[in-house]
Amino acid sequence: MSSTNRTDVFDEAPLLERARAGDARAFTELVNRYERRIFRLAKHITQNEEDAEDVLQETFLKAYSHLGEFQGQSKFYTWIVRIAVNESLMKLRKRKSDRMVSLDETIDTGEEMVVREIAVWDGNPEQRYSQEELRQILEKAVDSLRPPFRTVFLLRDVEELSTEETAALLDLSVPAVKSRLLRARLQLREKLTRLFKRKGDDVFAYL
């Protein structure tokens, strides 16, 4: 499995060219590079391991079939993220039941942005916790966000799509993406600060 998971540290144009020409090994290399991130994204959106497996498979099968349509204006990774998000949303729609909150649920835009925890963090959590502990903390925090906030946060701040790309993909307006992202960021900041703050440093909440 690839040790690199960033989309911007290597030039993958030659690899893509080979994959497009039918070189199966080149395509497999692209899959190995991105399967972990696509699986993580699908798990966060669907909140279901089996669905995430299906999404992972469908994403790369579709990517292979439609490789000729990928024109290279966006990064290959952004292109497969789009496929994976669409597949994940389809899963959600199919499985829509009472316990699932729809991604299109109406957001009360009048809701205040509350900031309760104002405290500096105690050192660097990345040094204080193991990768595994940190992963569990962060994944739990993301999964506790309401779906409309969670998906926008994942696409903008984890997968690094632009506001416009996120809006188009989720069929939202640009202001809606911005407002959801702000809430998501503040909520995550709040959750992490509760865990990572320096003890005795609490300041009265404001707003």
Add this chain to the structure above:
Amino acid sequence: MYLLTCKDFLSELNEYLDESADPELRAQLEQHVNDCPNCWVVVDTTKRTLQIFKNLEPQDIPERVHRRLTEALQRKIAAGPPSAASR
């Protein structure tokens, strides 16, 4: 210059963090964060929140899942090249 309240500042927090504010707003946001210890802490902890998520490496996928994917792809590849190759 119009002085921002903390609430004004927070509503523009994305623009501040993403450096997407126009120069005039940017200057107002800078001034507020320099003068307001609470907002400074919010900015600092939000930046660190985003950074820590960006740094997180995804977990390896279960071997079974990887195998299932690989096998499905092999079947697909055996069935024919991607559309670009046939054009």
